[in-house]
Amino acid sequence: MNKQIWKHRAPLLNTWQAIESGTLRLGFIGGSITDARARHNWPEPVIAWFKEHYPHVRLFVENAAIGATGSELAVFRAERDLIMRDCDLVFVDYSVNDDEEASEKRMRTREGLLRKLLADCSRDVVLVHTFRQSFYREMSVGDTPASIAEFEALAEHYGIGSVGMGLHALEEVRLGRMRWEEWLPDGLHPTERGSLSYARSVISFLEKELPGSVNPVKPTAKPLQLPLPLNPNNWENASILPLDEIETEGPWVIRRWPHLEWMDQVLETSAIGAKLKFTFEGTGLTLGFDFGATSSELRYRLDNGPWKISERSRPVWCGNDGWYRMFTVAEDLINGSHEFEMEVVHGDTPECKGTNCRLALVGIIPGPITMMQDE
Template sequence: MTQTLQPSVVNRRGPLRHTKAQLENRRLTVGFIGGSITDARPGHNWPEPVTRWLADQFPQARITVENAGIGATGSDLAVFRAKRDLIDPGCDLVFVEFAVNDWEVPTERRNKTREGLLRQLLADGTRDVVLVYTYNQDMYEDMMNGRVPHSIAEFEALAEHYGLSSVWMGLHALNEVRRGILQWEEWLPDGLHPTQRGSFSYGTSVIGFLQEELLSNVPASSEAAAPKELPAPLTEGHWQNARFVPFEDIRTEGPWTVRRWVNLQWIDHALSTFAVGSKLSFDFEGTVLALAFDFGKRSAEFRYRVDGGEWTTSNRERPDWCGPSGWLKLEVLFDDLPSGIHHFELEVVHGSRPDCGGTNLDLAFAGIV
């Protein structure tokens, strides 16, 4: 449901204490996580002007960038990636962008994944987190009529609860269109993904926020201290406790191999087969089970069940932009299991879709909550 919050490009809810302290120490590691609009691979997305501004403004500091954005992924996958790609590299400042890619995810699910992600990032009290929001066409009517689209309003509720600042980059760009500064086709040539000019507009809104936050003469040591403990969660069943089933705990039948995965930098090793009929199984304790794959048009389908129940066969869409592989795709198979220990089984099948052109099954991880 659309919310009637007052739309604002920037909402400040707390100082960037850790960022300022690290800049005073002449070292800052900046993390980004989100979808294709944040992904570093195009070379022009909005993190690029933000990074350039930081390097220019603070030449005495070594700026390290950990851009963990991946196209066509949401906050559910991010929950399982945060430790490897943002926390372990020591990010001091993290920007989170999932208002668009979570758009079609049911509210109950995305509230669990988003809050789980934020609680992971905030748990050790060593980094600042800023939420940023982009744009899709489904937001148009709300934004043109001064309303906050539901996906953003739900993020804002979390931002209020955890005292996180936010920057609505999409509203900034839309305001530039209204003012005659930015042409729509300059902003969104394909209706969703900015190129150089639109990304610069997005980045400018974040830079404006950072200018006010970081260029004040107030030293980090005098800023109000952040709470030492996280507040109680807003969402029951949030995914903060996301973890993995080790490959060594997965039983296999047929020709499986564990391979160092050189094809996609976000995967260290994959459990891999291309033999139809190959099987795997494992036991786990939790209420959520999700599998992540290096997925594409040459990927197999699979059938699966838990606790000896009915078999379900996957039937995954392969859009035109999807290549033979290279999409780190998460499949949430169960998200409301009863608490306790469960037994999972999977069998590789070819799949009967016309766009299913192979039998590769490359498992990046089995994730549980």
């Protein structure tokens, strides 16, 4: 097997035990390439493989992937969408969606996500690396794009297996097994054939790891406690401020939100000049919105500082709403108490077609982790 594609770092102990118990819960989290709503993405053949090989096992699937989102949002969603649902094996796909984030930020969010998933040693995690056109130049000469290399550094530190799905598909193109347009007609999103290539790379990884495979070695060692973090500023302790703790001025309503399954409630208004404020403890703040062309912009400030106005892009593919979009207000504040104030404004550009403000998440970025570990 190509060691650049498949990295077997630690046995899938929890997955073995779940299969033997007769109940297995698979989790997926990532972006559009993993999103279940496409109905043909790579998790589907992987799920089918599990059902074929373990017909006696009751299989539960928790696909929490959302298109156009990254690990910044995943940190806050992991508890509700994966951990509380008792997933035994979680596949994480953010090499593509985090690529345009600054290196330091994505290392903080990714490590925070992994530490949340691994904290109680009750689930296995496998990283999967997909592909985007900007990766081609490096990968075609055997180099590793920075977004993938940084993820691999975390995988090595935490003993997490990984699969280079994009590299596997690129090899299939090189060998003439698949045409490029069968894989990535738009340079990012695979067709059914491309998704099958991604799935086959994951299945090959699983065939070396799990019972019923060729010469698998049954794991006997218990998982170790988490090592110290690589980055003490990671977001492991990131938390969510409840919407009902926000002070509002104007016609705001907390609504159960039927339009995006990943949002339980939103704090909503469409009134220009409607305001809100709250205090929080930490080093930064990030907000999650149901966002689109008809969304408002934000006039905001921290700690009585200067007012700023957001200028969020609205790509051609962006609809009127339905994009779970994060907006980072601040990072690397002095760790302590801070006050945030916000006012709804129109973006005053042709691309801004409304003033809908639908706040679904108030994410608090924690201070540095301080912990002791026995040697």
